Amino acid sequence: MPRHNKQTEPTDDEIELVSKSQMKRDSAALQAMGEALIPLDKKLLQSLNLPERLYNALIDAKKITANGAVARQKQYIGKWMRHVDPAPIQELLDSIAGVSDRHNAWLHQLERQRDKLVDDPKALEAFIAEFPQADVQQLRQLIRNALKEREQQRPPKAFRELFQLLKQYQPEPALPGAHLDTAEEDEA
Template structure:
């Protein structure tokens, strides 16, 4: 005889999403890792993040703590994050990481441009002038000649560094 509160196996069940204990624990660990990343950030950067007052205070406290107290505070931050939507915070962290990689890519581009100026000379300088119309053609030519001489005589690359700095300054002028 079947109990009244149980459904027969042939009856349709409601759409219930079952979450395993392991999955819940993994989600909590992921939130705690986001919290750890937030604790590593400087206060000026943290203020730009979409954080609640309570979470912001908990992160500031965790930055002051050491060892065991810090570990417990990180767990508390993870607990606070379970009650909020972590998506905006994760998006802001991703954006912050992406800024760093974009800056690195720009520096690599400038390094290859500098090497091209030293190797090719005038054609590469023309390319730089197309990219940065405010560039000083005469100064770039002079630095390229000096850099080539420094390479041939195995001297420190002072002119090469100066070309890079000039290109970097031109890049920052663009923005």
């Protein structure tokens, strides 16, 4: 008679029971997340390092126009969404929607940097030291114009342009955990 090793058997506390309804809700949420990826451009999709089949399904979904085929394609995308980590995808969708805390923190950092550049002449030297590839002449011109706009109480055109320039030098940090889940992809 075989012996059962009690250390390997899960106890009642370790077993997590999930109802069939909850599994359906989770699956529907993943499918909805996958549907939200369809309108994104190829460059953003590639940045997520999605499994090849999911990536191709998203690209194919852009081409499909028949209603029944669109619904089937969305279900297919939902199937492949179960094989990836949804956290980086959700973070990308949140940053696109403007609700990501990390994205907001990055924008606030750029705003503080811009304000410092306009208010403190020594801040430009520190910025140039940190980003030697920066176009110094363009930076000085935008700072000068922003100060003029402020004095003359004109719309802040140069102030906004300075912000856009800072975005070029300090790109948004990459999403953590955006990786390919090859083990699960090979099983499917």
